[in-house]
Amino acid sequence: MVARRAAEGDNVNPILVATGVNRSFGAVVAAADLNVAVAPESIVGLIGANGAGKTTFINMVTGYLKPSSGSIRCDGRELTALEPRRVTQLGVSRSFQIPQLFNTLSVRENLLVAVGIVAAAAHAWAHSDLSPGRAGTATDEMLERFGLGSYRDRPAGLLPEGVRKLLDVAMALVVKPRVLLLDEPTSGVSADEKFAIMDLVMGAARGVTVLFVEHDMDIVGRYARRVLAFADGRIIADGEPAAVLADAEVRRYVIGEDHA
Amino acid sequence: MTRDHTPLVLVAICACLLAAAPVAPQWLVFLLTLALAKGLVVLGLVLLMRTGLVSFGQGLYFGLGAYAAALLSARGGVLDGLVMIVAGIVVAAAIAAAIGLLLARYREIFFAMLSLAFSMILYGLLVKSSTLGSTDGFNLHAKSFAGVALADGVGGRVFYAAAVIAALGAGLAVHRYLGSHYGRLATAIRDNELRVEYLGASVFRVVYANYVAAGALGGLGGALAALAVGHVDPETTYWTTSGEFVFVAVLGGTGNVLAPFLAAGVFEAVRTLANQYAPNVWQMTLGVVMLLLILFLPAGLWSLVARRKATT
Numbered sequence: 001m002v003a004r005r006a007a008e009g010d011n012v013n014p015i016l017v018a019t020g021v022n023r024s025f026g027a028v029v030a031a032a033d034l035n036v037a038v039a040p041e042s043i044v045g046l047i048g049a050n051g052a053g054k055t056t057f058i059n060m061v062t063g064y065l066k067p068s069s070g071s072i073r074c075d076g077r078e079l080t081a082l083e084p085r086r087v088t089q090l091g092v093s094r095s096f097q098i099p100q101l102f103n104t105l106s107v108r109e110n111l112l113v114a115v116g117i118v119a120a121a122a123h124a125w126a127h128s129d130l131s132p133g134r135a136g137t138a139t140d141e142m143l144e145r146f147g148l149g150s151y152r153d154r155p156a157g158l159l160p161e162g163v164r165k166l167l168d169v170a171m172a173l174v175v176k177p178r179v180l181l182l183d184e185p186t187s188g189v190s191a192d193e194k195f196a197i198m199d200l201v202m203g204a205a206r207g208v209t210v211l212f213v214e215h216d217m218d219i220v221g222r223y224a225r226r227v228l229a230f231a232d233g234r235i236i237a238d239g240e241p242a243a244v245l246a247d248a249e250v251r252r253y254v255i256g257e258d259h260a
Numbered sequence: 261m262t263r264d265h266t267p268l269v270l271v272a273i274c275a276c277l278l279a280a281a282p283v284a285p286q287w288l289v290f291l292l293t294l295a296l297a298k299g300l301v302v303l304g305l306v307l308l309m310r311t312g313l314v315s316f317g318q319g320l321y322f323g324l325g326a327y328a329a330a331l332l333s334a335r336g337g338v339l340d341g342l343v344m345i346v347a348g349i350v351v352a353a354a355i356a357a358a359i360g361l362l363l364a365r366y367r368e369i370f371f372a373m374l375s376l377a378f379s380m381i382l383y384g385l386l387v388k389s390s391t392l393g394s395t396d397g398f399n400l401h402a403k404s405f406a407g408v409a410l411a412d413g414v415g416g417r418v419f420y421a422a423a424v425i426a427a428l429g430a431g432l433a434v435h436r437y438l439g440s441h442y443g444r445l446a447t448a449i450r451d452n453e454l455r456v457e458y459l460g461a462s463v464f465r466v467v468y469a470n471y472v473a474a475g476a477l478g479g480l481g482g483a484l485a486a487l488a489v490g491h492v493d494p495e496t497t498y499w500t501t502s503g504e505f506v507f508v509a510v511l512g513g514t515g516n517v518l519a520p521f522l523a524a525g526v527f528e529a530v531r532t533l534a535n536q537y538a539p540n541v542w543q544m545t546l547g548v549v550m551l552l553l554i555l556f557l558p559a560g561l562w563s564l565v566a567r568r569k570a571t572t
Contacts, residue, residue: 088460116441
């Protein structure tokens with residue numbers, strides 16, 4: 001049995017705290033009394049079978065869904081009733097299981113839009129951060145860091161899936177979040193590409209608190225420092241990866257299905 | 261990278277048009293004034309189309325601008341053309357600012373039909389109002405422009421010059437806007453609103469701003485057209501007028517701020533010629549032109565210019 005107490009989450013000053021969060025869709029309970037505290041700069045894997053409530057959790061944190069009850073806070077500030085735009089402005093951003101890109105714009109223009117939004121929000125006109133030169137430099141750095149240089153002028157709608165995933169994460173990181181939620185960053189990507197993508201993402205997200213949904217237990221074991229296992233809207237295990245992945249309940253409800 | 265010549269070309273064309281103001285024949289001055297006025301309305305439509313929205317009700321703002329200018333002259337006793345134009349812009353922008361609060365929340369067919377509905381409400385009011393001349397409308401005239409008295413017969417040429425300068429100003433401003441971060445953001449909104457919101461920007465604010473700007477341009481075009489024609493009637497807000505703006509926008513394409521003016525010019529010229537030589541098949545001519553365009557030039561007349569540029 002894995003201790004319910006988090007390995008590193010309940011210590012002083014957690015950055016993300018969910019308290020008594022519930023959400024149901026009709027008779028389906030997607031979140032049942034979720035209580036999570038995440039320490040700054042930790043890397044947390046969210047595992048569970050399809051429909052276990054992982055994406056619902058991410059959707060509630062980022063303002064896409066409102067919890068039926070309970071509260072979610074980031075750095076002490078209430079996120080619960082806020083729209084996605086406000087949640088982003090408070091330092092929480094996300095990627096999507098199906099990448100959300102500007103399909104008719106090139107890879108570089110996608111990032112330019114993101115860089116421009118951040119500069120405009122910071123009222124950077126006076127500092128000329130919105131000038132084509134500055135925005136361009138910030139954008140090219142991002143292209144470089146994610147190895148997207150060779151695709152820079154290709155419309156986002158015509159990219160291979162792995163590149164779309166990377167661009168989606170890059171967009172989420174442009175806003176310089178303190179908490180980054182990744183919804184299945186390696187789904188739809190071939191097995192031998194998965195580790196390369198995660199290496200890039202985790203390298204770029206250094207210093208950021210990362211929560212990622214993942215079905216591949218090798219990836220979870222390699223990158224997560226803490227794992228939350230979801231089943232039927234509940235968190236059934238919470239702790240270090242080795243302990244959670246060895247847990248009998250987790251093996252039956254989560255891993256068992258994956259390897260069946 | 262090709263240099264952006266649009267501002268230069270715009271200035272050059274407008275300089276030629278201005279130089280022609282004192283010497284061009286009266287009928288051409290009238291035709292070009294109407295083309296420029298409608299081009300301004302279509303420019304607003306192009307702005308909206310960047311965010312993926314098509315308004316079938318820009319006649320609302322065209323009509324508001326025309327009636328605001330005409331009422332000042334006929335009922336308010338203000339006889340200065342420039343003041344009438346400013347009034348047209350202000351009234352149209354104010355109404356757009358109010359209606360935009362609702363419309364900027366709708367998309368696609370819902371946006372198109374709601375914009376149509378508002379223009380038809382104004383049409384209904386104008387038709388029923390006997391003090392505003394009902395279906396016949398009423399006449400207006402300007403005795404001065406920016407304080408300078410207008411001699412007999414030069415009024416049309418002055419309004420034409422005003423339309424050229426307005427087109428230049430609006431064209432440069434919209435071109436600059438579309439080339440900036442906010443222009444790119446508009447395209448981003450058309451592609452994926454969810455991502456824009458998750459980057460921390462307000463989709464509503466951008467759509468709303470574009471809607472109000474399009475309304476102001478509609479009012480400007482309406483006031484200029486009213487001055488040139490010397491008469492307003494409810495037809496300015498009728499759905500066929502709004503449809504004509506959409507037609508011209510599609511005819512020109514949305515690739516460049518010059519396209520709406522080019523298309524409006526072609527449209528007015530074809531209509532004038534067709535009225536003269538084949539008045540009974542004018543609608544059919546229009547239909548055939550549209551069909552050919554969609555089949556062979558889906559990106560509008562502007563793609564001919566862009567293609568020629570690409571090969572040279």
